[in-house]
Amino acid sequence: MTNLLIAITLCVAVSIAYAVAALIQARFAHLTVAQLVRVPVLWLAIGLNALGAALHVASLNFGPLSLIQPLGALTLVIAVPLAALTAKRRPTRLEMTGMTYTVVGLTGLALIITTTGKADTLTSGELIWLVVATVVVVAGLALLGRRPGASTLWEAIAGGIAFSVCSALCQTIVVTVGDGGAGVLLRPITIFAAIAVGTFAIVATILTQRSYRDGLSAPLAVTNLVNPASATIIGVVLLGETLATTGVEIALAVICGFLCCLGVAQLARARDAAPTAAPAPPLEDAPAGV
Structure with missing residues (x-):
């Protein structure tokens, strides 16, 4: 039981690291590579991605891949509300339903396709x-x-x-x-x-x-x-x-795949319909340390 709790804790930490890194990256996604290397906070995102990868490897020592792989969907569960929070708004209905469909589909695929x-x-x-x-x-x-x-x-x-x-x-x-x-x-x-x-x-x-x-x-x-x-x-x-996988499991995997596609489509629609956070200012106008 102790190993299981450690594995779950590590997976949650991995998802938080990846989600925060993605939010940082999204803020500066409009910059060129040459500009990105001059943004100090982006190196924090790279460090968080590296930390997430290291924790993921560590989690495999405490729990089976069949448990750890589905928990990877937590990244999306954390990132979508965080993105809305940083934009100072509530998650839209499209975002919540799209996230739900995608997470259910991803989890199902991870459990079925072994x-x-x-x-x-x-x-x-x-x-x-x-x-x-x-x-x-x-x-x-x-x-x-x-x-x-x-x-x-x-x-x-x-x-x-x-x-x-x-x-x-x-x-x-x-x-x-x-x-x-x-x-x-x-x-x-x-x-x-x-x-x-x-x-x-x-x-x-x-x-x-x-x-x-x-x-x-x-x-x-x-x-x-x-x-x-x-x-x-x-x-x-x-x-x-x-x-x-058996024939029944393949059929269930197809359904999960459809749910994933439906969820992504809704998230894409939500992206176009919902207001998004303003991108970071151009590098030359950004405050020092941003």
């Missing part, structure tokens, strides 16, 4: 193939998001994919080092994997940051959906895992 089998590490060929494929897919989605008038959800999808690939590469590095010792870190393929992790983490952060420029809730929901979904695909296709 994998079995001991996950393998990526072979050198698989690792290179995964990195190249990710670069192509993420770049394509990012370009779609940069078109005039394009939905910011394209960048949210790209960010979610990049984050999930980071997780897969990190798993391979950690397991390989654990099996072969620290000397494995000097292998060219391990160095390549580590560089890819750093690059994808930066790209994912920038893409999710940009996806918040027209509102936080819908992009955050999409990223929270795409990240575990693509991680599951990687696990099944490349890491030797198998789906532990």
Whole structure:
């Protein structure tokens, strides 16, 4: 029971860290990358994201993934009311119903779509193939998001994919080092994997940051959906895992997926209908330390 309470406490802390980081990022989502690096508070958001990732890893030592993965939906539960609070208004009905549908759908998918089998590490060929494929897919989605008038959800999808690939590469590095010792870190393929992790983490952060420029809730929901979904695909296709789902469970997963789509659609509508907090002032006009 003690381990379970620790796991739940850590998951709540993870969700708070991610939610606050997302709110900070959303405030400065209109700035360019060159401007962002000069905003001190944005480094706090990056630190909170890193803290959330570290706490997530720690939580896996105290509870099963089947419990921890669904609790990831708490990020949205915390972020939507916080976004409304910082805008000095109440959450709208569309926001609340959209959040509810999305959280129920995400939780259902996390509980239903499970994998079995001991996950393998990526072979050198698989690792290179995964990195190249990710670069192509993420770049394509990012370009779609940069078109005039394009939905910011394209960048949210790209960010979610990049984050999930980071997780897969990190798993391979950690397991390989654990099996072969620290000397494995000097292998060219391990160095390549580590560089890819750093690059994808930066790209994912920038893409999710940009996806918040027209509102936080819908992009955050999409990223929270795409990240575990693509991680599951990687696990099944490349890491030797198998789906532990029956026909009935697949049907229920389809329903949960529909709820997620409905929730995201409502959050997108709420973003367009509800007043949003004013973005931070241009960097040259911002007070020092903002």
